[in-house]
Amino acid sequence: MSNTESVQALFQPITLGNLSLTTRVVMAPMTRSLSPNGVPGKDVAAYYRRRAENNVGLIVTEGTVIQHADSSNQKDVPLIYGEEALKGWANVVTEVHEAGGKIIPQIWHMGARGNVNDYSEEEVIAIVNAFAQAAFEAKRIGFDGIEIHGAHGYLIDQFFWEKTNERTDRYGGSLIARTRFAEEVIKACREAVGPDFTIVLRISQWKGTDYSAKLARTQDELQQFLKPLVDAGVDIFHCSTRRFWEPEFEGSELNLAGWVKKMTGKPTITVGSIGLDDDFMTLFTAGKGAGNTGIEGLVQKLEHNEFDLVAIGRALLVDPAWASKIREGKSNDLVPFTPEALKTLN
Numbered sequence: 001m002s003n004t005e006s007v008q009a010l011f012q013p014i015t016l017g018n019l020s021l022t023t024r025v026v027m028a029p030m031t032r033s034l035s036p037n038g039v040p041g042k043d044v045a046a047y048y049r050r051r052a053e054n055n056v057g058l059i060v061t062e063g064t065v066i067q068h069a070d071s072s073n074q075k076d077v078p079l080i081y082g083e084e085a086l087k088g089w090a091n092v093v094t095e096v097h098e099a100g101g102k103i104i105p106q107i108w109h110m111g112a113r114g115n116v117n118d119y120s121e122e123e124v125i126a127i128v129n130a131f132a133q134a135a136f137e138a139k140r141i142g143f144d145g146i147e148i149h150g151a152h153g154y155l156i157d158q159f160f161w162e163k164t165n166e167r168t169d170r171y172g173g174s175l176i177a178r179t180r181f182a183e184e185v186i187k188a189c190r191e192a193v194g195p196d197f198t199i200v201l202r203i204s205q206w207k208g209t210d211y212s213a214k215l216a217r218t219q220d221e222l223q224q225f226l227k228p229l230v231d232a233g234v235d236i237f238h239c240s241t242r243r244f245w246e247p248e249f250e251g252s253e254l255n256l257a258g259w260v261k262k263m264t265g266k267p268t269i270t271v272g273s274i275g276l277d278d279d280f281m282t283l284f285t286a287g288k289g290a291g292n293t294g295i296e297g298l299v300q301k302l303e304h305n306e307f308d309l310v311a312i313g314r315a316l317l318v319d320p321a322w323a324s325k326i327r328e329g330k331s332n333d334l335v336p337f338t339p340e341a342l343k344t345l346n
Contacts, residue, residue: 007295009302010310011055011327016267017235019145019198021057021102021309024302025323028271028311029060029106029147029202031077034345038065038079040088045095047345051316052101055323058309059101060147060200060238061092063108066130071155073112080105080134090141097142104145104200107134107189111155116181117166124171124181127155132188135199145198148185151240153207156182160215160225161207175221179228186232199233200269204240205256211242219249223263230264237264238311241272245297257307271311274298295326320346 011023027048035044048059064080065072079085089105096103109127113119119127131148138146150156158164159181165172171181182201189199207213216222226237239257241248248256257270274295302310316322319335326334 007326009299018196023055023057024309025056026309026311027051027056027059027316028313029062030317031062033076035076035078039084040078043345045092049095049099050320052096052099054321059103061105064105066109066134068127068130070113071109086141093142102144104143104147105138106147106149108149109155111158116158128184128188131185132192135189136192139193139197147200149202150182151202151204183228183232190233198235200236200238201234202238226264236267238269244270244272267308269309269311270307274312
């Protein structure tokens with residue numbers, strides 16, 4: 001079998017609810033802080049269009065900030081509110097659609113205050129409403145769905161994790177109680193966008209402050225964690241891991257995306273150092289680049305229906321034509337990742 005034939009599972013169309021994609025390749029969300037004053041410009045639109053033109057079926061944008069005073073402490077991260085920012089995103093959507101792609105914004109609250117225990121219930125409700133408003137605006141300006149960022153130690157994940165959530169009200173306590181904030185966000189977004197608009201939730205076990213962290217230490221805990229999120233209205237789970245090939249629990253080769261799909265019956269996206277020979281966290285711990293590597297193991301898992309979609313991060317950040325080159329068997333032409341890619345609009 002040729003290399004071209006062996007990767008074709010990545011380039012099969014798929015329909016998930018009302019979301020029809022031409023390939024299984026997803027562009028993972030990657031923050032670059034290149035939207036001055038929170039407004040994505042024509043260069044951002046061109047940046048995403050280049051990926052859509054090169055066999056990326058679904059683009060998940062960099063994190064977009066909801067309207068709350070604490071939602072970000074980073075300059076030039078794009079907003080998902082305000083006339084100018086929404087106008088900029090509408091242009092991005094148009095460019096991606098013209099190229100035949102689909103695009104959803106990652107809706108984000110960074111938890112910049114750093115302590116979920118300080119928010120009063122009234123403020124928590126205001127944040128829930130801000131997520132819902134962002135979801136409404138995303139649908140209004142033509143996005144194909146939304147992704148709610150519930151991973152990596154940001155606000156929703158801070159509510160999930162027992163080490164950061166010490167609340168004694170209805171948002172804290174047991175593992176299930178700690179999902180309540182996310183549950184309310186999802187329900188509010190669902191009410192804002194209606195029953196047929198795709199809602200993706202990004203989750204992770206690991207945290208930026210603890211790579212070995214586990215929200216769910218056992219299969220039973222993972223089942224408990226997922227059920228209220230499914231019931232709230234999640235359509236697709238985006239399961240972030242540092243290394244997609246690592247099993248989530250002993251005794252099974254399934255990764256996190258595989259387990260989530262098995263337990264919920266919902267479609268899943270896998271992500272984590274795909275196409276590269278080094279863990280993506282080395283970018284932050286050592287400022288390292290990464291070389292390209294084969295994706296045979298990934299394709300095999302996809303063919304076995306362990307997950308439905310594959311999110312590519314750094315490899316697609318540095319090389320807009322990554323997916324096209326993989327499809328055409330041109331792996332020798334792939335561009336190696338370097339940290340400088342974060343500072344450009346390739």
